[in-house]
Structure formats: C-alpha cells, structure tokens
Amino acid sequence: MLRPIKNNFKGKDVVSLDQFDSQSIIRLYKETASIKKMFEKGRFKNRPYKILDGRIAGLMFYEPSTRTFSSNSAAFKRLGGQTVEHQNPLVTSSAVKGETMEDTTMMMEQYCDILVIRHPVKGTLAKVAQVASIPVINAGDGIGEHPTQALLDMFTIYEKFGKLTGLKGLMAGDMLNGRTVHSLIRGLSIFPGNTVYLLSPKSLRLSRDEFKLYSQMGVKLVEINSLKQIPVDCHFWYWTRVQKERFSDKKVYEKLKLSFILTKKLVSEKAGKKTLLMHPLPRVGEIEIAVDGDPRAVYLTTEAKNGMYVRMALFKLILR
Amino acid sequence: MLRPIKNNFKGKDVVSLDQFDSQSIIRLYKETASIKKMFEKGRFKNRPYKILDGRIAGLMFYEPSTRTFSSNSAAFKRLGGQTVEHQNPLVTSSAVKGETMEDTTMMMEQYCDILVIRHPVKGTLAKVAQVASIPVINAGDGIGEHPTQALLDMFTIYEKFGKLTGLKGLMAGDMLNGRTVHSLIRGLSIFPGNTVYLLSPKSLRLSRDEFKLYSQMGVKLVEINSLKQIPVDCHFWYWTRVQKERFSDKKVYEKLKLSFILTKKLVSEKAGKKTLLMHPLPRVGEIEIAVDGDPRAVYLTTEAKNGMYVRMALFKLILR
Amino acid sequence: MLRPIKNNFKGKDVVSLDQFDSQSIIRLYKETASIKKMFEKGRFKNRPYKILDGRIAGLMFYEPSTRTFSSNSAAFKRLGGQTVEHQNPLVTSSAVKGETMEDTTMMMEQYCDILVIRHPVKGTLAKVAQVASIPVINAGDGIGEHPTQALLDMFTIYEKFGKLTGLKGLMAGDMLNGRTVHSLIRGLSIFPGNTVYLLSPKSLRLSRDEFKLYSQMGVKLVEINSLKQIPVDCHFWYWTRVQKERFSDKKVYEKLKLSFILTKKLVSEKAGKKTLLMHPLPRVGEIEIAVDGDPRAVYLTTEAKNGMYVRMALFKLILR
Numbered sequence: 001m002l003r004p005i006k007n008n009f010k011g012k013d014v015v016s017l018d019q020f021d022s023q024s025i026i027r028l029y030k031e032t033a034s035i036k037k038m039f040e041k042g043r044f045k046n047r048p049y050k051i052l053d054g055r056i057a058g059l060m061f062y063e064p065s066t067r068t069f070s071s072n073s074a075a076f077k078r079l080g081g082q083t084v085e086h087q088n089p090l091v092t093s094s095a096v097k098g099e100t101m102e103d104t105t106m107m108m109e110q111y112c113d114i115l116v117i118r119h120p121v122k123g124t125l126a127k128v129a130q131v132a133s134i135p136v137i138n139a140g141d142g143i144g145e146h147p148t149q150a151l152l153d154m155f156t157i158y159e160k161f162g163k164l165t166g167l168k169g170l171m172a173g174d175m176l177n178g179r180t181v182h183s184l185i186r187g188l189s190i191f192p193g194n195t196v197y198l199l200s201p202k203s204l205r206l207s208r209d210e211f212k213l214y215s216q217m218g219v220k221l222v223e224i225n226s227l228k229q230i231p232v233d234c235h236f237w238y239w240t241r242v243q244k245e246r247f248s249d250k251k252v253y254e255k256l257k258l259s260f261i262l263t264k265k266l267v268s269e270k271a272g273k274k275t276l277l278m279h280p281l282p283r284v285g286e287i288e289i290a291v292d293g294d295p296r297a298v299y300l301t302t303e304a305k306n307g308m309y310v311r312m313a314l315f316k317l318i319l320r
Numbered sequence: 321m322l323r324p325i326k327n328n329f330k331g332k333d334v335v336s337l338d339q340f341d342s343q344s345i346i347r348l349y350k351e352t353a354s355i356k357k358m359f360e361k362g363r364f365k366n367r368p369y370k371i372l373d374g375r376i377a378g379l380m381f382y383e384p385s386t387r388t389f390s391s392n393s394a395a396f397k398r399l400g401g402q403t404v405e406h407q408n409p410l411v412t413s414s415a416v417k418g419e420t421m422e423d424t425t426m427m428m429e430q431y432c433d434i435l436v437i438r439h440p441v442k443g444t445l446a447k448v449a450q451v452a453s454i455p456v457i458n459a460g461d462g463i464g465e466h467p468t469q470a471l472l473d474m475f476t477i478y479e480k481f482g483k484l485t486g487l488k489g490l491m492a493g494d495m496l497n498g499r500t501v502h503s504l505i506r507g508l509s510i511f512p513g514n515t516v517y518l519l520s521p522k523s524l525r526l527s528r529d530e531f532k533l534y535s536q537m538g539v540k541l542v543e544i545n546s547l548k549q550i551p552v553d554c555h556f557w558y559w560t561r562v563q564k565e566r567f568s569d570k571k572v573y574e575k576l577k578l579s580f581i582l583t584k585k586l587v588s589e590k591a592g593k594k595t596l597l598m599h600p601l602p603r604v605g606e607i608e609i610a611v612d613g614d615p616r617a618v619y620l621t622t623e624a625k626n627g628m629y630v631r632m633a634l635f636k637l638i639l640r
Numbered sequence: 641m642l643r644p645i646k647n648n649f650k651g652k653d654v655v656s657l658d659q660f661d662s663q664s665i666i667r668l669y670k671e672t673a674s675i676k677k678m679f680e681k682g683r684f685k686n687r688p689y690k691i692l693d694g695r696i697a698g699l700m701f702y703e704p705s706t707r708t709f710s711s712n713s714a715a716f717k718r719l720g721g722q723t724v725e726h727q728n729p730l731v732t733s734s735a736v737k738g739e740t741m742e743d744t745t746m747m748m749e750q751y752c753d754i755l756v757i758r759h760p761v762k763g764t765l766a767k768v769a770q771v772a773s774i775p776v777i778n779a780g781d782g783i784g785e786h787p788t789q790a791l792l793d794m795f796t797i798y799e800k801f802g803k804l805t806g807l808k809g810l811m812a813g814d815m816l817n818g819r820t821v822h823s824l825i826r827g828l829s830i831f832p833g834n835t836v837y838l839l840s841p842k843s844l845r846l847s848r849d850e851f852k853l854y855s856q857m858g859v860k861l862v863e864i865n866s867l868k869q870i871p872v873d874c875h876f877w878y879w880t881r882v883q884k885e886r887f888s889d890k891k892v893y894e895k896l897k898l899s900f901i902l903t904k905k906l907v908s909e910k911a912g913k914k915t916l917l918m919h920p921l922p923r924v925g926e927i928e929i930a931v932d933g934d935p936r937a938v939y940l941t942t943e944a945k946n947g948m949y950v951r952m953a954l955f956k957l958i959l960r
Binding site: 044045048049066067069070071073074075077078080082085087281282283284300301304305307308 | 693694696698722724725726727739743744746747748750751752
Binding site: 053054056058082084085086087099103104106110111 | 364365368369386387389390391393394395397398400402405407601602603604620621624625627628
C-alpha cells in the first residue's frame with residue numbers, strides 16, 4: 001500500500017497521484033512558488049542555495065527521457081545536491097546481466113538518499129517502493145502514471161488562475177496510452193468542480209475501466225471526437241503526442257498520429273483570452289510552430305520551467 | 321611493475337590485490353571504519369564532508385555496471401568531489417573512432433585527478449597504469465581482477481569477526497571466470513591461516529595455473545563439487561553468479577548457471593550462527609529470495625554499503 | 641545572424657570562429673593563461689575555485705566524444721558548477737521520439753545556464769543559437785566547425801610563441817572533412833601574416849569553395865601533396881585523422897586513411913627546434929608512437945590540457 005502524503009512529505013514515496021489530497025498539493029505549490037520566486041529574483045546568483053549539499057539522488061532511467069531526466073537532475077543540483085545517473089540502463093547496467101528491479105533498488109539505496117526511476121512496465125514503481133527504505137519517485141512507469149508531470153501541469157494552472165477548482169479543461173491526443181493524461185485527470189479529481197473534455201480518435205479513448213474509475217473519483221469527463229465540439233473559454237488545453245512507442249503496429253500509429261492538430265486558426269476560433277496552451281512534450285507535429293509565439297502558449301517555457309521548480313520543492317519537502 | 325602500497329596510499333594505483341600487504345589492508349580498514357562511523361552517526365548531515373571539494377574523478381566504464389559504477393560515483397561525491405563519467409564508452413566515446421586505451425588515458429589525466437576504469441580485456445589496467453601519471457583504479461578488467469570488490473568483501477568479514485586470519489570460508493559458483501573470486505582469494509592469501517572451500521561444477525573450476533599460483537601464496541584451497549561437502553561453521557559463504565558474458569556457447573551457460581543454489585534449507589543445514597552470507601551481485605537465481613531476510617544475509621545491505629565506504633577510504637588515502 | 645564577440649563575451653554564443661576578432665581572442669587567452677597559472681601552481685588545492693557554484697551547464701552530445709565532452713565537463717566542474725549530461729542522446733533522449741533540436745534546446749534552457757552541443761549535421765548550432773535565450777557553445781557540428789578546438793589549438797601556439805601573427809604552419813590529413821582544420825584556418829585568418837601549408841591526398845583537399853573563401857579571409861594557403869614539399873622550420877605541424885565517419889564507402893576510407901604518417905624520421909628531417917607537433921586527437925595510426933616522447937609533441941599533454949583551460953576561461957567570461 002502506498003502511503004498517503006497527508007501534508008507531510010518527509011521520507012515519503014511519490015508513486016501515484018492517489019497519494020495526494022488537496023491540502024498536500026497546495027502545500028507543495030506554496031513551496032514551489034516560494035522557491036521559484038527566490039530563483040527568478042536572482043537571490044541565489046552569488047550565494048547558491050545549498051540545502052541538499054552532500055546529498056545524492058540516484059536517477060535510474062530505463063526508458064529514453066530528455067525532459068524528466070534533465071529537470072530532475074537540474075532540480076537536485078540547484079539545491080546543492082549531486083546525482084548518480086543511469087540513462088537507458090537496460091543497456092549499460094547490471095540489468096543486462098538479468099538483475100531484478102527489486103535487487104537493483106535495494107543496492108542503489110545503499111549509496112543514495114532518494115531514487116528517481118523511470119521504467120517501461122506499469123506497476124514497477126509500486127513494487128519498488130515496497131522494498132525501498134529510502135524515498136522513491138515515479139518518473140513514469142510505462143502506460144501507468146507520471147505523477148510529477150501532473151503536479152507540474154497543475155502547478156502551471158494554479159499559478160495562472162489561483163485555484164484548482166471549478167476548472168474547465170480540454171485534453172487532446174492519446175488518452176489511451178498517455179500516462180501524463182492519466183495522472184493529470186487523477187490530480188484534477190482531487191479538487192471539486194472540475195470538468196475535462198477528452199478529444200481523441202475512438203481507438204485512443206480512455207479504456208472503459210479507466211473512464212469509469214476516474215468518473216467516480218469526482219472529475220466530470222466528457223468525451224468528444226471532433227475539433228468542432230471543443231467548448232469555448234477553457235481554462236487550459238492540454239495537447240499530447242500519440243505514443244508511438246506503445247504501438248506494435250506502426251501503420252496504425254501513422255494513421256492516427258496527427259488526428260488532431262493544434263493550429264493558430266483553432267486557437268483564434270476556440271481559445272479564450274486566458275486559455276493556457278499546454279503540452280507535456282515532446283511534440284511531433286501535433287502543434288503548429290506558429291502557435292509557439294502566442295503568449296498563451298506555455299509548453300516550451302513556463303510549463304517546462306515549472307517542471308524544475310516543482311521537483312525542487314518535492315525534493316526539499318521529502319528530504320528536509 | 322605495479323608499485324606496492326606498503327602502508328602509503330598517496331598517489332598509488334590500485335590494479336591488483338598483489339600490491340597490498342597485511343599492514344596496508346588494515347590501514348585501509350581503519351580509515352573505512354572511521355568514515356563509516358561518522359556517516360552512519362549522521363555527523364555530515366548538516367555540514368557535508370568536503371575533503372575532495374574541487375577534485376575530479378574520471379569514471380571510464382567499458383562494460384556494463386550498476387554497482388561498481390554507482391558506488392564509485394557516490395563515494396567520490398560523498399567526499400565533496402565531482403566526476404566525469406563515461407558509461408559503455410565503446411559506444412559513446414572516441415573508442416568507436418579507434419583510439420587506444422593508452423591514448424584515452426593520457427588524455428583523460430589532463431582533466432582529472434584520478435581514474436576509475438572497467439575494461440573487458442584482462443591486463444588492460446596494468447598497461448594503463450604504466451602510462452598514467454595520475455592514480456588509476458581497476459574497477460574490473462575482464463576475467464582478470466576486481467580488487468576493490470575483494471577489498472570491500474574482506475572489510476565486511478573483518479568488520480564482523482575483527483580479524484582476517486584463521487578464517488574458514490566457502491566460495492561457490494563460477495571459479496573460472498569470476499574475477500571477484502580471484503581477487504578475494506588473493507586478498508585472503510595475504511593473511512595467514514585461511515582456508516577456502518571452492519564449490520563449482522568441474523568445468524567452472526579455477527584454471528589449474530591459478531589453483532597452483534594461489535595455493536603457493538599461502539591460502540589453503542580445497543575444491544569440492546557437491547553441497548554435501550560444505551563444511552559446517554564457515555565464517556563466510558561467498559556465492560557468485562555464473563558469468564554469462566564470458567561464455568561463447570550460451571547452451572553451456574544455460575546448463576551450468578544454476579548448478580548450486582543457496583536456499584533457506586541449505587542455510588539451516590550448513591551455516592553457522594555467525595556465517596556471513598555474501599554475494600558480489602548481481603544474482604540471477606542462484607540465491608533464493610527467501611534467504612534475503614536472514615540476518616546473516618549481507619549481500620543486499622552491509623556488503624553493498626561497505627562498497628561505498630571502502631572506496632571513500634581509498635579515494636581519501638590516495639588523494640590526500 | 642551570429643553576434644560578434646567584440647571583446648565582450650557576456651551572454652554570447654560561440655558557434656563559429658567568424659564571431660571573433662583578434663582583440664577578443666587575445667582577451668580570452670589572457671584569461672586562460674591566468675586561470676592556468678593559478679591551477680598549475682596549486683592555488684585551488686585546498687580552497688577550490690567556485691565562481692560558477694550553483695550554475696548548471698547542459699552538455700548535449702549527439703555524436704560520440706571523449707575529449708570534448710570530458711574537457712567541457714571537467715572545465716565547468718573545476719569552476720564549481722555542475723552539469724546535466726546527455727551522451728549519444730539520439731538513443732537515450734526524446735530525440736528518439738522525434739523531437740526537433742529547436743524544441744529540445746528551448747526546453748533545456750529552462751533548466752540550465754548554458755548549453756554545449758555537438759551534433760552530426762552542419763549548421764545545426766547556428767539554428768539552435770537563433771532560438772536559444774541562453775548562451776550556446778558549438779562542440780562540433782558535423783563537417784561544419786569546432787570553434788573551441790581551434791581556440792585551444794591557437795592558445796597552444798600563442799603560449800609557445802607569444803604571438804598569432806607571421807606564423808608558418810602545416811596541416812596534414814583530411815582537409816575536406818576535418819572540422820577542426822576548418823575552424824583553425826578561420827582562426828588564423830583573423831591575424832595578419834599567417835601562411836598554412838595543406839598536405840592531403842587530392843580527394844581530401846579542401847572543397848574549392850572553402851579554399852576560395854578562406855584565402856579571401858587573409859590567411860595564405862598553399863596546397864601540397866607530398867611529404868617532401870613540407871617546408872622547414874614551421875611554427876607548428878597540425879596532423880589530423882582521416883574522418884572515417886564521414887565516408888559512405890569504407891574501402892575509400894581504408895585506402896586513404898594512412899596516406900601521410902608523422903614519423904620520428906620525418907620530424908628529424910623537417911621539423912624545427914621549436915616546431916609544435918599537434919593533433920586534435922583521437923589518432924588512429926597517423927602518428928607513430930615513437931614521436932610521443934619528443935618534447936615538441938604536445939598532442940597528448942599540453943594541447944589536451946589547454947582544452948580544459950580555454951573552456952574554463954570561456955565559461956567564466958560568458959557567465960560572469
């Protein structure tokens with residue numbers, strides 16, 4: 001059983017959004033905002049922030065990653081800590097000799113103060129957290145969850161609107177395989193009054209089990225299948241990539257990958273003045289480059305940067 | 321010729337256990353015990369230990385590694401240093417352009433204060449140490465040696481029994497290809513009165529040359545080939561993995577890999593109350609999971625952790 | 641358009657030697673000499689140099705590298721900074737999911753203070769510098785340029801002769817594909833009165849366009865095709881490897897790779913007492929091992945070490 005956070009992060013694992021209640025999330029975001037403010041004001045330019053000096057994070061990435069890997073690495077180092085890193089360790093580490101994740105984890109915890117793990121198999125992080133005696137953070141487990149991505153996305157919304165209740169949002173793309181979508185829906189269901197429109201081709205809808213599960217959690221889900229059905233004045237649009245690596249038949253992928261494209265035209269027709277244009281990235285064609293310059297487009301800027309700050313706040317609350 | 325340590329580690333290479341005499345090893349272990357005590361008591365939690373601040377270790381790993389790589393990386397960083405790291409550099413570095421190890425080493429020493437190198441070819445480290453003007457540590461050279469692994473294993477025994485003389489031990493698994501076994505036998509032969517039982521299928525016995533060589537060094541070796549022949553009340557059992565990567569014929573590997581399994585039943589029948597259950601890891605089936613919880617089983621805990629502390633002591637004595 | 645340095649490095653990109661004028665280069669070399677002197681005197685042994693403490697460099701290497709990667713990593717760390725590293729990221733990062741370099745760069749700049757990028761495609765760095773809002777350093781873009789290599793090579797010459805004017809030099813090997821050659825010629829053309837002899841097989845001569853371009857820049861280029869034509873008393877010989885990775889037909893490569901070899905005999909016949917024997921490394925047979933011990937041979941020692949010091953000076957001037 002995963003331990004709930006309940007406003008006390010110290011020593012806790014972060015495996016699923018289910019561990020959080022609204023109070024914990026707001027606590028995290030106050031810390032994030034405070035760290036962000038201090039750094040953006042340049043307070044640490046000449047006197048670095050060193051609260052994790054001497055501490056070591058183990059970053060174990062068993063799937064390709066630029067963003068999550070780099071932002072975790074930078075976050076830990078911005079707090080004065082150092083990292084022990086394995087990228088793609090299915091090639092470079094003992095995994096090729098046949099070691100189990102449980103053994104690898106128990107060994108890595110002898111050297112490190114915290115572990116950040118990405119793994120291709122859903123559920124791996126829950127198993128690993130069971131055996132680990134130091135905190136473990138899920139950096140994405142297959143089509144399972146990617147909780148810190150959802151936390152940074154929600155922080156980006158919270159920072160803009162000052163609330164996480166009564167929101168109207170759109171999620172578009174691959175609802176079936178997109179773990180960031182799954183985590184974000186779980187996150188928004190923690191707060192009351194949120195409605196999310198889910199735009200995807202029929203074959204990439206949420207699984208019926210997940211649709212039912214999330215609906216019972218308290219978020220209102222509305223499935224749509226054409227751009228015309230997008231409601232006006234959403235608080236956010238959350239576009240996603242069709243997850244190529246989850247398709248065994250690449251022809252099916254090619255047919256579906258650009259079903260819905262976020263264009264400048266669509267923005268001018270359907271977005272509100274304050275609608276945040278978000279994407280967990282990488283994108284592979286589903287957002288027009290022309291949208292990048294729009295002041296509402298935060299995917300390449302604020303959203304990415306917040307990824308570092310939310311992770312800094314998490315590390316601080318868990319380890320201090 | 322490798323320079324002997326002779327109780328003075330400063331600036332020395334660590335390529336083979338042959339460089340050590342008993343006094344040097346005890347010196348190293350006093351330092352290790354002292355560092356371990358300070359860290360486990362949390363003395364550096366708020367005021368990090370920074371004796372290698374500003375120093376850089378080059379970690380060059382030409383073969384997969386989780387444990388040795390991570391523990392070296394963590395050890396150097398726990399002392400305040402930083403690292404320049406190449407994992408699997410036969411793919412990612414100039415090695416693909418055809419550079420010799422000697423050239424690579426002479427170049428890396430311009431940037432670093434010490435080098436830690438793993439290489440698939442036996443004898444490479446001795447060659448490299450010849451040309452290097454900074455200290456070089458052997459992190460495993462093919463089926464050659466893996467001296468820091470032996471040093472951490474011996475420290476684990478020393479910490480438990482307060483001595484490295486008059487020991488009775490068992491080593492099981494792949495005696496032919498296991499470089500950790502070779503290094504550990506060399507290490508135990510430095511101290512008087514030690515007897516080691518070697519349990520392996522006949523085709524994985526020590527080479528006759530090595531058997532002769534080690535026997536002359538002062539350790540008593542007794543080869544056995546069934547679990548029944550294991551003597552009672554050993555000070556330690558040192559189980560090992562059959563080294564898949566050393567077999568050209570994978571069928572032979574499959575046939576031999578689980579010849580001898582360390583089971584809970586075997587422990588209850590043959591182990592003594594204080595027998596240390598050790599393994600250099602990774603394991604791939606040759607130790608039952610059920611054994612993990614036994615208080616005598618140190619492979620996933622103390623033995624792994626000592627790997628970091630012994631390397632910290634080595635770095636400290638060599639560089640300070 | 642790339643911004644010229646004009647003696648003010650702060651916040652600037654370093655993509656091409658074209659950005660430099662003579663004054664900027666001399667400014668850089670005064671800083672380099674000062675840093676080198678302080679480090680070689682051991683001034684920072686006990687009180688590390690920490691001017692980039694808290695800063696993070698992103699090292700993105702999309703092609704194999706030992707030297708450039710390691711010296712950049714070490715340089716940034718010797719100044720107290722930390723790094724976020726991707727080696728061979730065409731395999732390990734979001735590049736496998738199809739992300740553009742522009743997107744990757746815009747994201748990485750959210751986490752880092754400076755980016756050092758190597759990429760197989762010529763011109764990539766100029767494009768990347770356009771979108772990046774933090775400084776970007778070109779660590780080699782295909783057969784394009786490798787400006788910091790030229791800067792370190794020129795520093796090595798400057799340090800020896802106290803000037804970068806009126807020099808007579810020889811470059812040998814692959815003039816067509818060798819980006820370090822291209823950058824060094826550009827660099828020497830910034831100062832008056834330099835003559836460079838270019839020795840290569842005909843098929844590896846400079847492209848006619850580049851020959852014309854460089855000749856107009858102010859350096860005198862003389863193409864030769866036999867060892868006999870090497871003039872005596874050059875200030876430097878700059879030997880290079882034939883760039884295997886740029887050949888689609890490996891037979892052509894095999895035929896050409898050892899066209900001209902730097903031997904002890906050649907040195908005794910044609911080199912002057914002070915002629916610097918240089919090579920950007922790695923070498924794959926085009927310099928005899930016997931030459932290594934010659935006091936004029938700097939490729940494995942001073943030239944490599946200067947690579948770290950020049951990069952330290954660059955980082956300092958750009959970020960402080």
